[in-house]
Amino acid sequence: MSSLLKKFTGTAGVMLISRGLAMVTGVIFARYLGPEQFGLYSFTLAIIAMATLPVIAGLPNLLVREIAHFHLEEKWALLAGVINWSRVYVLVLSLIIMMCMYLGLYFDFFKVAVSDLLWVAILLIPLKGVLTQQGAVLNGFRQPILAQLPVQIFAPALTLVILCFYIFYGVELTGSKLINISILASLFAFFVSAILLNNTIKSNAHKCAPEYTIKKWYASLLPFTIMTFIATLNTELASVLLGWLVDNESVAYFKVAMQAVALIALGLHSVNAVIMPNIARLYKKGDLQETQALLTKSVRLSSLVSLPIIFFLIIFGEFAISLLFGKDYLAAYPILVILCFGQLVNVLMGSVGLVLNMTGNEKSTLKSLFITLLLNLILLAVLIPMYGAIGAAIAVSLSLVCWNVLMAIDVWKLTKLKTWLMLK
Numbered sequence: 001m002s003s004l005l006k007k008f009t010g011t012a013g014v015m016l017i018s019r020g021l022a023m024v025t026g027v028i029f030a031r032y033l034g035p036e037q038f039g040l041y042s043f044t045l046a047i048i049a050m051a052t053l054p055v056i057a058g059l060p061n062l063l064v065r066e067i068a069h070f071h072l073e074e075k076w077a078l079l080a081g082v083i084n085w086s087r088v089y090v091l092v093l094s095l096i097i098m099m100c101m102y103l104g105l106y107f108d109f110f111k112v113a114v115s116d117l118l119w120v121a122i123l124l125i126p127l128k129g130v131l132t133q134q135g136a137v138l139n140g141f142r143q144p145i146l147a148q149l150p151v152q153i154f155a156p157a158l159t160l161v162i163l164c165f166y167i168f169y170g171v172e173l174t175g176s177k178l179i180n181i182s183i184l185a186s187l188f189a190f191f192v193s194a195i196l197l198n199n200t201i202k203s204n205a206h207k208c209a210p211e212y213t214i215k216k217w218y219a220s221l222l223p224f225t226i227m228t229f230i231a232t233l234n235t236e237l238a239s240v241l242l243g244w245l246v247d248n249e250s251v252a253y254f255k256v257a258m259q260a261v262a263l264i265a266l267g268l269h270s271v272n273a274v275i276m277p278n279i280a281r282l283y284k285k286g287d288l289q290e291t292q293a294l295l296t297k298s299v300r301l302s303s304l305v306s307l308p309i310i311f312f313l314i315i316f317g318e319f320a321i322s323l324l325f326g327k328d329y330l331a332a333y334p335i336l337v338i339l340c341f342g343q344l345v346n347v348l349m350g351s352v353g354l355v356l357n358m359t360g361n362e363k364s365t366l367k368s369l370f371i372t373l374l375l376n377l378i379l380l381a382v383l384i385p386m387y388g389a390i391g392a393a394i395a396v397s398l399s400l401v402c403w404n405v406l407m408a409i410d411v412w413k414l415t416k417l418k419t420w421l422m423l424k
Helices: 003-056 059-073 076-106 112-121 124-140 144-168 175-204 214-245 248-264 266-285 288-324 332-349 352-358 362-387 389-415
Strands: none
Touching: 003 076, 003 112, 003 124, 003 144, 003 175, 003 214, 003 248, 059 076, 059 124, 059 214, 059 266, 059 352, 076 112, 076 124, 076 214, 112 175, 124 144, 124 175, 124 266, 144 175, 144 266, 214 248, 214 352, 214 362, 214 389, 248 266, 248 288, 248 332, 248 389, 266 288, 266 332, 266 352, 288 332, 332 389, 352 362, 352 389, 362 389
């Protein structure tokens, strides 16, 4: 078994368990809260995801690439420097964003029901920021499984345990309680991640005084940051606009469909976590043949995992939603089918964005994402008022197809690498 397949199997196993835990907790949330409260909770977390963007936007891509390069070239001082700088960067920006959010709450910028949850949920911003930074550093050291464990396994497992405790003792579940559980689980994941990171650094790097090239890192971070902003807006904007323009129930239906769709992306995300530092290293050495071989294997692996899930959700999705979430959420099925077609293209095109980012072609990624965001905004503005959550799904899927096609063209033009699925 090849090294790629071994790491993919391990990473995919972690993500599969993670998606299973997330699905179980999501089912519990949806069933015990109902569409209205579940929609309110999802809307609140979508706002937190948008607020966390300035803290983490672009940082994982930059850290993975820089750490992979510094580790390959044994530049231990710069390696220590980029880790220290990124940690301070996350903490400072988190405090600034939290202050802005609390000012918005103080001046009643949000609806009352949302504000009640946001006062506490804002604490998730620094936690998510630090967890993202630590996971990116672990991934830069080519430890994708360790990078995933705290957030993908330990945090949702603790959440599930607490939920089972509440249900067993008949404690009423509310959006506020779920936010508190999320904070506690994130704290637990932070401590686990910190221990894993400390052990990894000790065994993979020599201790020395850190060196900093902060201007260079900020210059490299800017395009990554803009890219992440746009990519997250393309996904989270739909939920926010549904909550703002339609109702909380529409957010709930959309989120239920998105939970199922997350299973489709399992293969591609697992592969990306494994190959990201390897693509950076191989392309840096100028080994295009090996880089292409790695990309060909990776898209075949991700397609092998994801395509059966797509066909299952299209054929049996209605039954699965009814069985897991209840008949109150059957309106999520047509949304799910539409999203599946967008994900089909996403899987078949392979790791387009990753290749551009890891080969130093961030500007091309940025151009494609700008076009995609503009298209998404236009489609959401037109389709959501007319068709609600179904309109949001159409907008998201069309934007995803556009994003993949544009970047696949750029990958071929700039690197002569093929990311898409080839049968031969």
